Amino acid sequence: xxxxxxxxxxxxxxxxxxxxxxxxxxxxxxxxxxxxxxxxxxxxxxxxxxxxxxxxxxxxxxxxxxxxxxxxxxxxxxxxxxxxxxxxxxxxxxxxxxxxxxxxxxxxxxxxxxxxxxxxxxxxxxxxxxxxxxxxxxxxxxxxxxxxxxxxxxxxxxxxxxxxxxxxxxxxxxxxxxxxxxxxxxxxxxxxxxxxxxxxxxxx
Numbered sequence: 001x002x003x004x005x006x007x008x009x010x011x012x013x014x015x016x017x018x019x020x021x022x023x024x025x026x027x028x029x030x031x032x033x034x035x036x037x038x039x040x041x042x043x044x045x046x047x048x049x050x051x052x053x054x055x056x057x058x059x060x061x062x063x064x065x066x067x068x069x070x071x072x073x074x075x076x077x078x079x080x081x082x083x084x085x086x087x088x089x090x091x092x093x094x095x096x097x098x099x100x101x102x103x104x105x106x107x108x109x110x111x112x113x114x115x116x117x118x119x120x121x122x123x124x125x126x127x128x129x130x131x132x133x134x135x136x137x138x139x140x141x142x143x144x145x146x147x148x149x150x151x152x153x154x155x156x157x158x159x160x161x162x163x164x165x166x167x168x169x170x171x172x173x174x175x176x177x178x179x180x181x182x183x184x185x186x187x188x189x190x191x192x193x194x195x196x197x198x199x200x201x202x203x204x
Contacts, residue, residue: 017032041204045202046117063089066088071102071104073104076132093105106136112139113142115142115144118145133166142164142165143164143175147161165178
């Protein structure tokens with residue numbers, strides 16, 4: 001007896017289906033994924049990072065902003081992610097065909113930085129999203145693993161809270177880890193005054 005494979009959705013079908021129930025969903029290679037409810041610590045880290053980046057791009061008067069909810073559509077597979085922190089370049093949004101009606105970006109020029117705050121589904125952040133953001137050409141991707149949930153090959157054994165800044169070089173991400181009181185080096189914001197420990201403290 002053969003079993004029918006589940007129907008994979010296109011991005012347009014996903015957008016048409018998306019319910020207004022207060023929950024967050026992503027599309028992973030045509031499969032709808034309900035995002036786990038965030039913890040208080042997770043939300044505090046998101047709020048802290050959003051504030052720090054907002055202060056910095058406002059200080060140097062860049063046309064950037066952080067939306068409440070928006071999707072990043074990947075170029076190849078039928079995938080669309082809802083990042084924890086999505087920094088948008090407003091100057092490129094007129095070139096985004098999906099932004100006005102669907103609050104979705106698909107061009108790297110629209111996304112100076114994307115940040116995922118790691119939760120229990122850590123493999124998505126370290127593998128799937130890293131690969132897809134890299135392929136999309138987003139110049140800077142942060143993995144904020146404040147609770148040390150990722151694999152030991154990434155954050156050590158014993159595991160340690162780690163912030164990864166992934167910089168796109170020759171179409172590939174170079175991952176630089178930051179722990180403890182190490183100052184974070186951001187290619188987009190070279191004067192950003194922020195340490196890994198400050199991010200970890202925000203979760204408390």
